Amino acid sequence: MSEPGALQQGLVVAGHGRHCWVEGADGVRRLCHPRGKKNLAVVGDRVLWQPAPGQGQEGSIEQVLPRRNLLYRQDELRTKSFAANLDQVLILIAAEPVFSESQLARALIAAEAAQIRPLIVLNKSDLAEPFARAWERLLPYRTMKDPDAPGEPGEGGAPRYPVLALSLTTQPPEAVRALLMPYLEGRTTLVLGPSGAGKSTLVNLLVPGARALTGEVSQALNSGKHTTTSTSWYWVDGGGDGARRTALIDSPGFQEFGLQHIAPMQLAACMPDIAAHAGACKFHNCSHLHEPGCGVLQAVGRAGPDGISPSRYKIYKDLFAELSRRRY
Numbered sequence: 445m446s447e448p449g450a451l452q453q454g455l456v457v458a459g460h461g462r463h464c465w466v467e468g469a470d471g472v473r474r475l476c477h478p479r480g481k482k483n484l485a486v487v488g489d490r491v492l493w494q495p496a497p498g499q500g501q502e503g504s505i506e507q508v509l510p511r512r513n514l515l516y517r518q519d520e521l522r523t524k525s526f527a528a529n530l531d532q533v534l535i536l537i538a539a540e541p542v543f544s545e546s547q548l549a550r551a552l553i554a555a556e557a558a559q560i561r562p563l564i565v566l567n568k569s570d571l572a573e574p575f576a577r578a579w580e581r582l583l584p585y586r587t588m589k590d591p592d593a594p595g596e597p598g599e600g601g602a603p604r605y606p607v608l609a610l611s612l613t614t615q616p617p618e619a620v621r622a623l624l625m626p627y628l629e630g631r632t633t634l635v636l637g638p639s640g641a642g643k644s645t646l647v648n649l650l651v652p653g654a655r656a657l658t659g660e661v662s663q664a665l666n667s668g669k670h671t672t673t674s675t676s677w678y679w680v681d682g683g684g685d686g687a688r689r690t691a692l693i694d695s696p697g698f699q700e701f702g703l704q705h706i707a708p709m710q711l712a713a714c715m716p717d718i719a720a721h722a723g724a725c726k727f728h729n730c731s732h733l734h735e736p737g738c739g740v741l742q743a744v745g746r747a748g749p750d751g752i753s754p755s756r757y758k759i760y761k762d763l764f765a766e767l768s769r770r771r772y
């Protein structure tokens with residue numbers, strides 16, 4: 445065991461394989477190596493680290509402090525962590541390329557399961573026709589109710605997910621900031637989204653020079669790879685003492701979003717529009733697939749905000765089947 449005095453607290457601001465960059469209380473970022481297999485840290489982790497003897501600005505991670513939450517995906521073969529200790533996940537999709545509703549739903553389910561609040565942002569509103577189609581496809585998400593804030597009877601209650609629309613390249617940057625900052629202020633937000641949605645454009649708009657900073661990291665690690673292959677933490681309020689409250693975490697685009705860590709019977713609770721009707725089921729352990737007296741099945745296709753859209757129900761059913769096929 446090391447001298448307690450030698451250990452310092454730090455924040456993991458970038459990950460690269462098993463190594464990561466740790467920002468100390470002095471604001472300096474150092475490349476740190478995990479000691480042993482147990483100390484694998486992800487961006488957003490608070491860690492105890494110490495300088496590595498004779499290695500200049502390098503250090504070792506001695507302990508990963510307990511996490512408030514961890515957002516991750518799990519495919520058949522591996523688990524991939526996005527980041528830890530998040531307040532919010534901003535899911536960025538665009539009018540073009542056409543977004544996958546299944547990937548959107550999966551990201552939302554993973555966030556619900558980790559108890560992290562989601563914010564949906566639809567980019568490229570300047571592309572009028574594809575935008576109109578995408579906005580229409582988002583209708584179930586725009587109207588989904590928050591079961592924790594049901595509101596007055598007949599009024600419908602508060603929306604579960606804020607859904608915003610913008611154009612990162614044609615709107616003035618001040619307008620984009622004015623729209624987003626009320627959601628970002630004082631929080632740690634992970635930006636998640638498919639390739640081409642505009643994640644780099646967004647991060648560069650909110651954090652001028654972000655790209656240069658990431659370039660520095662890649663160069664130091666001799667990876668020669670493009671910035672979006674790793675996850676990075678940025679201070680939106682520019683750092684400086686006392687001002688570090690608002691953070692954005694940029695992550696690589698993803699193709700698959702496995703949810704193997706979620707049990708099939710847990711799925712409905714992570715889909716608020718399905719969960720809203722589960723209380724009306726005759727059987728308390730209803731799978732909402734075929735049971736008589738199922739409140740969910742009765743709501744599928746019903747028009748209006750109290751119904752479940754057929755596309756959402758299909759996502760539920762397909763995911764239920766996928767999560768029931770486990771490897772042993």
Ligand SMILES: Nc1nc2c(ncn2[C@@H]2O[C@H](COP(=O)(O)OP(=O)(O)OP(=O)(O)O)[C@@H](O)[C@H]2O)c(=O)[nH]1
Pocket residue numbers: 567568569570571610611612613614637638639640641642643644645646672696697
């Ligand atoms: N028309 C239009 N194009 C945009 C808008 N925002 C971003 N783009 C363009 O969309 C393309 C993709 O943007 P990026 O910011 O590189 O997307 P990304 O999500 O970081 O993509 P990856 O790095 O592949 O994960 C770029 O050519 C942008 O200029 C927008 O509001 N309208």
Ligand SMILES: [Zn+2]
Pocket residue numbers: 722725726730731732733735737738739740741
């Ligand atoms: Zn049911």
